[in-house]
Amino acid sequence: MQTVTVPMESLAQLITLQIKENKTANLTVTGSSMMPMLRHREDQVILIPVVGCCKPGDIILYRRENGRYVLHRIIRLIENGYICCGDNQAEEEIVMHNQLIAVVNGFIRNGKTYKLDHLGYRIYVRAWVKLFCLRPIYIKVRRRVGRFLGKQRKN
Numbered sequence: 001m002q003t004v005t006v007p008m009e010s011l012a013q014l015i016t017l018q019i020k021e022n023k024t025a026n027l028t029v030t031g032s033s034m035m036p037m038l039r040h041r042e043d044q045v046i047l048i049p050v051v052g053c054c055k056p057g058d059i060i061l062y063r064r065e066n067g068r069y070v071l072h073r074i075i076r077l078i079e080n081g082y083i084c085c086g087d088n089q090a091e092e093e094i095v096m097h098n099q100l101i102a103v104v105n106g107f108i109r110n111g112k113t114y115k116l117d118h119l120g121y122r123i124y125v126r127a128w129v130k131l132f133c134l135r136p137i138y139i140k141v142r143r144r145v146g147r148f149l150g151k152q153r154k155n
Contacts, residue, residue: 008069009067015101016101022049024047027061028044029041033070033071033086033088034071034073034087046113048102049103050101055074057129058103059103059104060095060103062095062101064099071104072085072086073085073086080097081096082094090135
């Protein structure tokens with residue numbers, strides 16, 4: 001199978017067309033903001049149209065005011081929008097409802113499809129959202145351990 005790289009702007013147009021026709025669209029995850037849940041260039045997300053209001057724990061695809069497309073998790077609701085953050089980040093971001101493009105319905109890892117109604121996933125999401133205040137500590141510790149293990153491998 002041949003891999004083709006498409007600029008997100010072009011891909012977003014295709015995704016938007018699929019979503020408007022009430023179809024699903026698959027998107028390969030790029031970047032590390034949703035680690036450990038979603039892995040860079042390894043996992044795909046299944047996107048579906050946004051119907052009504054999303055809820056905390058949902059992963060949404062949206063467009064920032066600067067034009068960048070982002071896939072992050074909703075932490076909590078606000079009037080006319082959401083507070084979002086990547087699972088591997090601690091910075092909150094306000095996303096207005098009109099910025100939404102799609103919501104994640106599942107993901108594909110190693111050829112296997114996982115729906116988001118799975119019990120293990122629901123437990124992960126609840127813990128990840130509820131423990132948001134501890135995320136800066138977790139990220140700092142994980143990075144230090146990663147650096148330590150990287151040095152050990154070199155020796």
